[in-house]
Amino acid sequence: MTNINKLNETHDLTLKSWVTSANQANSDFPIQNLPFAIFRRAGSNEAFRGGVAIGDQVVDLACVAENKLFSGDAALAAQACTQPTLNQFMGMGSDYASALRLALSRALREGADKSLESCLLAQSDIEFELPATIGDYTDFYTSIHHATSVGKLFRPDNPLLPNYKWVPIGYHGRSSSIGVSGQTFHRPVGQTKAPDAAVPSLGPCKRLDYELELGIYIGQGNEMGDAIALDDSDDHVFGFCLFNDWSARDLQAWEYQPLGPFLAKNFASTVSPWIVTLEAMAPYRTPWTRDVADPQPLPYLESETNRHQGAFDIKLEVLIQTEKMRNEKQQAKSVSLSNFSYSYWTVAQLVAHHTVNGCNLKPGDFFGSGTQSGPEPEQAGSMLELSCGGKEAIDLGNGESRTFLNDGDTVVLKGWCQKEGAARIGFGEVSSTVLPAKI
């Protein structure tokens, strides 16, 4: 296996690209990043295919394959990226992803022969599709701050359940309604029951919320019955994206017991188009710790490697742009800043736990991290938390305020890694807009 969690020449901070937009200090997509997406020219009938971001351009991998610009494993990987989804490429495993990354890094560096130039398109001219056919989507619940805050609202007497600190809590979500950034959806309709009402009623959701999550794509899968050991999990994770897991809080409160969320969560979920590979994240691995007062993990969720570098330092931000802001050409308003390193469980622990019972993962399967709220109130990853269950309005700074989302509101999630001594690794953004209910 390629050691994708160690630094190598592709991470070298001094590397510059002959695609000069990639060298700007604030670019999400320097030559050290090289995230993957599925795209085609906007408005065209072209086949969707794989691409890699560099600065404000995208490398068309179908073009790379057709022109035989790479050789060996990198060529095989590029060939797999000519498909309309990345599932086949993801399933080839980290050796192939790493070989393609290295070939791209070398071909895009200052001084390289610019043979890739004819395969570049401007990102402003493309449109995206879902990067993978998601066979199964699992949503986790890894922020103890979110779990505690939400628990207080749904179960005041019993906010954090006794299993939370032992079990990486997760549940299966709906894959059919996952869309890529730009997704719009109608405000969901459903049953709700006000605390003082005798009976429930059907109507548009009154407490529509976003959830700030990290998305995780599975690479190589496992056979049914074969658990993935904690320290092997890197070989089964392709990469990360941003994920907005829209939630209808009033539907959720009425329906979720005893079998969990259903219609409150399955009407829409939105992913960012670019997938940052696990290898690109190597400089941003950080130690994972567990408070000494808390139970330490069972052995299948515990290792030196996981303690040493199981967490990731990924900054996460939520912005809201109302219809009024759009009409008045105002920027979206930032309402929350959090970090994935606050997660109570690591991605490796999620993989190990998900498969310990023999459950099989397939290439392109998707995990949501769960809402990534930090320890401070202003780091909350949902409006449910920011508005204290709808009791305190969130000031949007332009005379508008919200407790939950209005029709016409656009929610934008951003993510990036940045620190001294390493290149900025950006996730781009995921943006989607609420349309009025269809009732």
Place this chain on the structure above:
Amino acid sequence: MTNINKLNETHDLTLKSWVTSANQANSDFPIQNLPFAIFRRAGSNEAFRGGVAIGDQVVDLACVAENKLFSGDAALAAQACTQPTLNQFMGMGSDYASALRLALSRALREGADKSLESCLLAQSDIEFELPATIGDYTDFYTSIHHATSVGKLFRPDNPLLPNYKWVPIGYHGRSSSIGVSGQTFHRPVGQTKAPDAAVPSLGPCKRLDYELELGIYIGQGNEMGDAIALDDSDDHVFGFCLFNDWSARDLQAWEYQPLGPFLAKNFASTVSPWIVTLEAMAPYRTPWTRDVADPQPLPYLESETNRHQGAFDIKLEVLIQTEKMRNEKQQAKSVSLSNFSYSYWTVAQLVAHHTVNGCNLKPGDFFGSGTQSGPEPEQAGSMLELSCGGKEAIDLGNGESRTFLNDGDTVVLKGWCQKEGAARIGFGEVSSTVLPAKI
């Protein structure tokens, strides 16, 4: 739309087939049934393709298409069934399924020209695959008897939650581990916590259970945002099968709060190979009633048609065959007999509820009905109920008994419809076997 819920010439009780095994009184597959599967010759490298059961034979639909034996919509439908899954055929809608059924019924009748004879294979010589790529699997909870019994065990003070009689409770399940009859799987490993233990531990499941369910395949899907009205649901249901939703009760008890079952359910689930179409079920539609003391459904779950013929009279049986029984050539022991007509919610209500929030269903998506326990203790659809939470052993009649499943146990589910004045409509069976834990 074809009126697939009305009786037509394909249901005529007096019809006989020139495939004489179909005319035996106890055949699951008379000419009035004509269920679909995906198959190939056992042990061959042939491509999997669609087939229809008639007596002890299967009509090879790839052969029918290749030889152009049908015309019009039936020919188009047969062509779609040359694929290795039925998703495309399911997505064509009930008009096409109905046209193919009618063409098959006419071609297989006594007196027909036997042009199909060269497309028949013995069922004893074939093997099956999953009939569809299941994009999303939703498990419901439609038996109030099961919900109440299990609720008493998990929540003695609060067995049936206040939402049960208003909301058709469901949750998303795992599709990657769904297999077809003949599936074997290793006893799952997972975290459990005994009531008297200070901390949880990892180990093989000690309370492994089956669940007797009806499976429902979606035909034509709906666009995101467009709810399917209750009385339109027949146009979106392809047909029914038997479904065993294996459950690890000790894992479930520890993990399921607050987001529902996860590893307790996603290690394996098994479907029967044959899908009985909704049209074949027309003679067995029955009125659906709601106890007058119970809340009546909200308007989106209420209609004359649903009251008149929303339920289905389908007999369901569970049998266990232990390793000892197999070694001693003993038949499987019947442990439970139930009926889908006990369901608190109809299939049409499940479809209407699932989509009322705008959630999109796709062809080949799958619903589990939830465990179909009847009102009497011996009609329970799980061992958890039959053994009163593991407290009372189930006598298997050969000196063996069980509270939960042992390694080597095979569980067989059977289903059939039978009454005066209509042909027997059989579902065949689903059978699968527990292997020892891999730990």
